[in-house]
Amino acid sequence: MKRSVKLIAGNWKMNGQADGLAQARRLIEALVSEPTSSRVAVMPPATLVSRLAELASGSVVEVGGQDCRAEAAGAFTGDISAELLAEAGAALVILGHSERRQGHGETDADVSAKVEAALRAGLEPVICIGETLQEREAGRAIEVVRSQISGSLPMSLNGRAFAVAYEPVWAIGTGLTPTLEQIAEVHAAVRAALVEQLGEGGQAPLILYGGSVKPSNAAEILAVEEVGGALVGGASLKADDFLAIIRAA
Ligand code: PGA
Numbered sequence: 059m060k061r062s063v064k065l066i067a068g069n070w071k072m073n074g075q076a077d078g079l080a081q082a083r084r085l086i087e088a089l090v091s092e093p094t095s096s097r098v099a100v101m102p103p104a105t106l107v108s109r110l111a112e113l114a115s116g117s118v119v120e121v122g123g124q125d126c127r128a129e130a131a132g133a134f135t136g137d138i139s140a141e142l143l144a145e146a147g148a149a150l151v152i153l154g155h156s157e158r159r160q161g162h163g164e165t166d167a168d169v170s171a172k173v174e175a176a177l178r179a180g181l182e183p184v185i186c187i188g189e190t191l192q193e194r195e196a197g198r199a200i201e202v203v204r205s206q207i208s209g210s211l212p213m214s215l216n217g218r219a220f221a222v223a224y225e226p227v228w229a230i231g232t233g234l235t236p237t238l239e240q241i242a243e244v245h246a247a248v249r250a251a252l253v254e255q256l257g258e259g260g261q262a263p264l265i266l267y268g269g270s271v272k273p274s275n276a277a278e279i280l281a282v283e284e285v286g287g288a289l290v291g292g293a294s295l296k297a298d299d300f301l302a303i304i305r306a307a
């Protein structure tokens with residue numbers, strides 16, 4: 059199946075104060091003068107979603123959240139629902155990022171419930187999976203991502219817009235990346251698992267690669283079979299670096 063339009067998504071994590079909107083403005087302006095054939099998304103901290111959505115309105119840049127709670131509303135101090143993100147102008151939401159799975163004890167079942175919430179609110183989930191270094195060294199990378207897919211992806215995703223992001227935990231923020239062969243191997247296994255789980259519907263979703271994507275390695279990673287885009291952390295904070303990655307797609 060040909061999936062020609064890639065998705066390049068920037069995950070700002072807990073960054074972007076003050077300078078963030080200026081960088082986003084630069085990104086939006088550059089994409090007007092030099093359009094791209096890829097989809098481009100920026101996931102800022104929740105406090106900036108509505109301001110960024112306003113700034114990006116009418117441009118190609120889509121805005122997303124970084125997490126949501128499964129419930130739509132209620133007494134959940136400090137949390138944010140998919141509905142609130144959608145109302146603020148988000149079109150996508152990252153779910154199951156390893157910094158949520160590890161730092162907040164999120165299980166596959168938690169992620170699956172959040173995916174249901176995103177779909178309920180009309181958000182496109184970007185569901186993250188990926189092995190730790192210990193799991194890779196034990197030869198368990200494929201087994202781990204297969205199990206995360208079966209636990210984190212509800213059947214209700216069938217026919218809906220969503221993406222999976224393969225992010226090896228040991229590659230996030232470390233400057234380390236898997237070899238292109240390792241990326242190809244896992245992406246092929248992710249595709250097979252998606253088709254096993256969702257039938258033909260598993261052919262459609264993009265499979266993004268994430269973990270230390272930067273201007274110098276983006277072109278070769280994005281050219282790997284079944285790499286449908288990138289989820290970019292650190293290098294998405296500077297408009298020029300993020301633009302260089304978008305142009306490499
Ligand atoms: P990184 O983060 O690009 O800074 O490695 C990627 C991610 O966590 O999504």
